[in-house]
Amino acid sequence: MNKTINISNPKLKFSSGKSISPLEIAYETYGVLNKEKTNAILVCHALTGDQYVCGKNPITKKPGWWDILVGKNKPIDTNKYFIICSNVLGGCMGTTGPKSIDNSTKSTYGLHFPVITISDMVKVQMLLLDQLGIEKVLSVIGGSMGGMQVLSWMSEFPQRIKSAIPIASAAYHTSQNIAFHEVGRQAIMADPNWHEGKYFEHNIVPEKGLSVARMTAHITYLSEVALQNKFGRNLQDRSKKTFSFDADFQVESYLRYQGVNFVKRFDANSYLFLTRAMDYFDLISENDGMLANAFNNLHASICVISFTGDWLFPSSESKKIVHALNANGVDVSFIDIESNKGHDAFLMDEPQMFETIRGFLEAQYNK
Amino acid sequence: MNKTINISNPKLKFSSGKSISPLEIAYETYGVLNKEKTNAILVCHALTGDQYVCGKNPITKKPGWWDILVGKNKPIDTNKYFIICSNVLGGCMGTTGPKSIDNSTKSTYGLHFPVITISDMVKVQMLLLDQLGIEKVLSVIGGSMGGMQVLSWMSEFPQRIKSAIPIASAAYHTSQNIAFHEVGRQAIMADPNWHEGKYFEHNIVPEKGLSVARMTAHITYLSEVALQNKFGRNLQDRSKKTFSFDADFQVESYLRYQGVNFVKRFDANSYLFLTRAMDYFDLISENDGMLANAFNNLHASICVISFTGDWLFPSSESKKIVHALNANGVDVSFIDIESNKGHDAFLMDEPQMFETIRGFLEAQYNK
Numbered sequence: 001m002n003k004t005i006n007i008s009n010p011k012l013k014f015s016s017g018k019s020i021s022p023l024e025i026a027y028e029t030y031g032v033l034n035k036e037k038t039n040a041i042l043v044c045h046a047l048t049g050d051q052y053v054c055g056k057n058p059i060t061k062k063p064g065w066w067d068i069l070v071g072k073n074k075p076i077d078t079n080k081y082f083i084i085c086s087n088v089l090g091g092c093m094g095t096t097g098p099k100s101i102d103n104s105t106k107s108t109y110g111l112h113f114p115v116i117t118i119s120d121m122v123k124v125q126m127l128l129l130d131q132l133g134i135e136k137v138l139s140v141i142g143g144s145m146g147g148m149q150v151l152s153w154m155s156e157f158p159q160r161i162k163s164a165i166p167i168a169s170a171a172y173h174t175s176q177n178i179a180f181h182e183v184g185r186q187a188i189m190a191d192p193n194w195h196e197g198k199y200f201e202h203n204i205v206p207e208k209g210l211s212v213a214r215m216t217a218h219i220t221y222l223s224e225v226a227l228q229n230k231f232g233r234n235l236q237d238r239s240k241k242t243f244s245f246d247a248d249f250q251v252e253s254y255l256r257y258q259g260v261n262f263v264k265r266f267d268a269n270s271y272l273f274l275t276r277a278m279d280y281f282d283l284i285s286e287n288d289g290m291l292a293n294a295f296n297n298l299h300a301s302i303c304v305i306s307f308t309g310d311w312l313f314p315s316s317e318s319k320k321i322v323h324a325l326n327a328n329g330v331d332v333s334f335i336d337i338e339s340n341k342g343h344d345a346f347l348m349d350e351p352q353m354f355e356t357i358r359g360f361l362e363a364q365y366n367k
Numbered sequence: 368m369n370k371t372i373n374i375s376n377p378k379l380k381f382s383s384g385k386s387i388s389p390l391e392i393a394y395e396t397y398g399v400l401n402k403e404k405t406n407a408i409l410v411c412h413a414l415t416g417d418q419y420v421c422g423k424n425p426i427t428k429k430p431g432w433w434d435i436l437v438g439k440n441k442p443i444d445t446n447k448y449f450i451i452c453s454n455v456l457g458g459c460m461g462t463t464g465p466k467s468i469d470n471s472t473k474s475t476y477g478l479h480f481p482v483i484t485i486s487d488m489v490k491v492q493m494l495l496l497d498q499l500g501i502e503k504v505l506s507v508i509g510g511s512m513g514g515m516q517v518l519s520w521m522s523e524f525p526q527r528i529k530s531a532i533p534i535a536s537a538a539y540h541t542s543q544n545i546a547f548h549e550v551g552r553q554a555i556m557a558d559p560n561w562h563e564g565k566y567f568e569h570n571i572v573p574e575k576g577l578s579v580a581r582m583t584a585h586i587t588y589l590s591e592v593a594l595q596n597k598f599g600r601n602l603q604d605r606s607k608k609t610f611s612f613d614a615d616f617q618v619e620s621y622l623r624y625q626g627v628n629f630v631k632r633f634d635a636n637s638y639l640f641l642t643r644a645m646d647y648f649d650l651i652s653e654n655d656g657m658l659a660n661a662f663n664n665l666h667a668s669i670c671v672i673s674f675t676g677d678w679l680f681p682s683s684e685s686k687k688i689v690h691a692l693n694a695n696g697v698d699v700s701f702i703d704i705e706s707n708k709g710h711d712a713f714l715m716d717e718p719q720m721f722e723t724i725r726g727f728l729e730a731q732y733n734k
Binding site for chain 1 (some may be wrong): 382383385434481539541542547550552558582586594599612616626628651652
């Protein structure tokens with residue numbers, strides 16, 4: 001547990017033209033790498049995820065974020081596969097990010113951290129694979145921002161992957177999604193405790209702003225139906241409205257809880273940088289306006305998964321990816337899973353997703 | 368212009384059991400009341416609207432919020448009808464609200480203002496009709512929170528209306544809508560300049576918090592398609608991404624503009640109280656779980672209008688209202704207008720809405 005590599009002078013220029021040194025990559029592995037190094041699966045985490053995919057998360061003491069999917073005899077079976085997951089570049093769980101110390105100033109990067117892209121995250125993951133001596137992964141898999149990383153692998157480093165599974169994702173961030181992210185960033189920046197990103201120097205964190213950002217985002221992770229089914233207009237531990245601004249409704253109480261808990265484990269500046277990276281993601285504009293061009297050199301097998309109840313990364317966006325893959329004659333399967341759980345379905349008990357992933361990986365492994 | 372009535376001892380107990388005195392009602396009228404007093408139309412404004420329906424708004428110097436619909440020879444024709452619109456109870460444009468002076472303390476009400484309901488707003492409007500000597504309005508019309516007031520009129524005071532037009536509305540606020548409102552309220556309350564609602568005493572206003580609240584809400588007023596059509600991923604006055612947290616994207620710039628402008632004209636505490644009133648609105652639970660019971664005594668003619676692209680108050684909610692009216696044999700027509708403008712369609716150039724309203728009102732007038 002708690003593995004890290006430290007690269008003192010990475011030959012890596014970011015999309016912005018900037019670079020950083022040293023670069024630390026915090027990662028976890030599960031299972032055993034076989035002698036031929038052909039059973040590695042790279043898991044890419046989402047915006048607020050981390051490297052603790054399964055087992056017990058040492059920070060939160062709760063099960064890893066994909067413990068339901070990854071482990072012994074689970075769909076991503078650690079008896080068979082070697083799972084790698086690293087905290088993304090710009091994150092706050094050990095990999096270099098805005099809360100890391102900038103050697104040139106001896107204080108935290110804060111806003112001096114370079115604005116990064118999904119492509120930059122993937123390039124850092126490639127450095128890790130290089131260190132582990134893995135030339136080609138059996139598969140790369142991830143949902144949401146993790147799915148964006150998967151798409152970036154498919155586009156930029158197709159020779160390093162045998163297969164890929166982008167889940168609940170899109171080839172670009174929509175106007176509405178940028179809008180929701182911008183609200184979150186403005187909420188953080190509006191908090192006077194943010195101090196233009198230098199809050200650690202003030203021994204404080206912008207808890208309230210980050211909490212509001214999380215609350216906004218959390219609504220977009222669920223569906224209207226999911227909220228209605230889960231909470232409806234039920235009151236929280238009371239039989240009558242209080243005619244006050246207390247959390248009368250369960251949904252209010254739930255959101256406040258989500259906000260308060262999030263700030264305990266996440267860094268506000270990381271939230272700024274990672275949401276920005278998602279907003280900047282656009283495989284269409286980066287490929288002369290043709291998404292198909294993004295996959296010209298791809299020969300891997302692809303399994304695209306979406307959920308009907310996901311309004312943040314709707315099925316229609318996954319279909320665009322499938323069409324672009326079809327245009328290149330790529331071996332692609334696509335499943336649009338009937339679900340009313342919203343975007344977060346990819347983190348939940350979705351038997352169809354589990355069986356699809358299990359079967360797809362087995363086929364790749366035996367190929 | 369700028370009409371007000373002041374009621375020194377209103378016989379009015381709010382839903383919370385509280386009351387206030389004196390009560391001031393700021394309102395505007397357009398057109399001329401006929402001798403029989405049968406041509407009055409009560410317009411109910413939405414959350415951030417005001418009494419300045421048409422002509423030039425004296426505060427913003429822009430056209431009134433429904434100038435496109437109301438005026439000489441327009442669908443709600445001021446040559447023919449006498450239009451009344453009052454600022455809602457709890458508002459910030461002249462009617463008593465949290466920024467009014469509480470006579471018992473000689474300072475602003477702030478959070479000591481009673482938590483009000485849609486029903487309370489309507490009861491205050493009735494006081495105004497009483498003062499104007501209008502026994503029965505030809506019609507009551509409004510969209511969004513205005514539509515909630517219309518529904519409340521239909522349910523509570525059916526004998527005072529000859530007809531009603533609830534637009535882009537719902538008989539209760541959904542879990543998701545409560546959630547978005549709660550985020551807005553938390554953003555305001557997170558602003559240290561809010562001072563537990565006593566910001567006027569500190570000669571400051573919680574601009575940043577209110578701005579974030581407005582930005583969040585504004586996304587919900589548009590549709591994903593509307594945002595994509597209007598802004599897409601277009602950059603704002605620049606040819607390349609800046610790799611910074613500037614408003615690179617047009618949609619970011621637009622939202623920031625919306626936020627900044629809103630705080631110039633709206634009171635943060637009013638925002639808290641009015642959103643709370645909307646959250647509390649629930650004609651189902653108030654009628655023993657049966658929406659149909661809300662309209663048992665209704666004999667007016669009703670025209671329900673919704674928009675297909677509205678995800679905040681979706682057409683399905685308007686259909687529930689229509690079913691409940693049908694169950695009572697009420698004379699109801701329903702039009703679900705094909706539109707991709709989102710919830711705000713009711714404020715925009717929607718020819719089908721205009722013609723429907725024009726025709727419906729003429730029929731009522733000639734009846």
